[in-house]
């Protein structure tokens with residue numbers, strides 16, 4: 001793999017394209033009978049500005065949909081544009097025409113491109129009532145010209161592709177300023193641009209127990225600029241064996257506050273948002289303005305809502321979990337420490353049987369009823385800091401290498417399962433149900449399912 005220019009997250013409008021649509025788009029743009037295409041995209045709020053989320057690729061066939069234009073270059077045919085614009089209007093989504101230029105590392109619209117935007121987009125914006133515009137790609141670069149419904153016009157700040165490497169494309173490579181000398185030993189691995197990528201990111205952590213508190217420590221030391229911390233629990237005495245940053249004096253304090261102290265000790269300028277809450281239908285919106293989500297809470301409800309946010313908002317995530325089996329006779333069975341990348345559109349927790357419908361239903365009951373239904377004769381499970389550390393180190397390494405584009409493979413979504421008792425380690429590829437309501441391909445109307 002060629003080391004590509006690494007860009008930190010930019011402020012302004014961004015376009016996120018799921019890895020599967022990105023792959024199809026590349027294949028189409030560079031194929032013999034391909035050329036142009038239109039992306040439909042939903043709009044949501046993001047941590048640094050509005051985000052467009054690509055839902056549907058409408059490829060234009062060379063010769064019929066993508067033809068020699070009157071102005072001396074290839075152009076989308078009038079009937080293709082009309083049909084795609086009507087789909088955008090029906091779906092209530094942005095219309096973004098895509099083509100590619102040659103070259104690598106930088107790209108801009110030609111004068112002919114810009115003249116055609118000025119001729120076509122005011123009317124198209126009128127027809128669709130949505131954002132319309134164009135995206136031009138080159139190897140490792142992207143530029144976008146957006147015409148907004150309020151009559152203004154703006155540039156795309158970056159194009160994001162959440163895959164095994166978290167790709168961020170801009171018109172020209174970002175120039176990174178020198179990093180804090182305190183980070184010197186890791187800047188030697190990530191470069192100043194990699195360090196700037198961490199400091200410009202917002203990361204959500206759901207669950208601040210043994211695993212979550214370690215994630216907080218690691219992310220703060222890496223230099224992540226902003227953390228959103230979510231947990232409704234307070235510190236109990238029997239948490240102290242594994243709760244990073246907690247002392248006996250913290251017993252009774254909210255875990256969010258203890259985690260905030262841990263983060264500030266590591267990085268005094270870190271920005272923190274605390275939510276003393278569990279992840280559920282009324283709190284899910286609190287973590288949708290993140291660039292990455294770590295799921296370290298092991299309830300079916302937290303899994304379901306984290307999964308939903310990953311798929312609906314195209315935010316990559318990582319689930320960590322440790323399970324120590326205790327058999328009926330009290331002997332210890334297998335120990336599992338698992339790290340599961342949650343890559344949007346690549347086989348979700350539902351597809352892989354990782355959300356229990358009964359547990360999910362119980363999670364919606366009032367707390368005391370759920371407790372009675374579930375924990376009647378359940379004893380606390382074993383939990384040890386080093387087992388949590390196995391899963392968390394793997395998870396944060398995965399995040400770190402994705403953000404700095406250091407993974408050798410762009411698309412590998414495999415989970416890592418470690419079994420310390422037999423000292424073996426497996427890679428598990430996710431299954432994907434093509435009809436999955438959460439991560440499946442959108443249906444024909446482009447609205448998504």
Ligand SMILES: [Zn+2]
Nearest residue numbers: 109110113136
């Ligand atoms: Zn062009």
Ligand SMILES: [Zn+2]
Nearest residue numbers: 348351436439
């Ligand atoms: Zn799925």
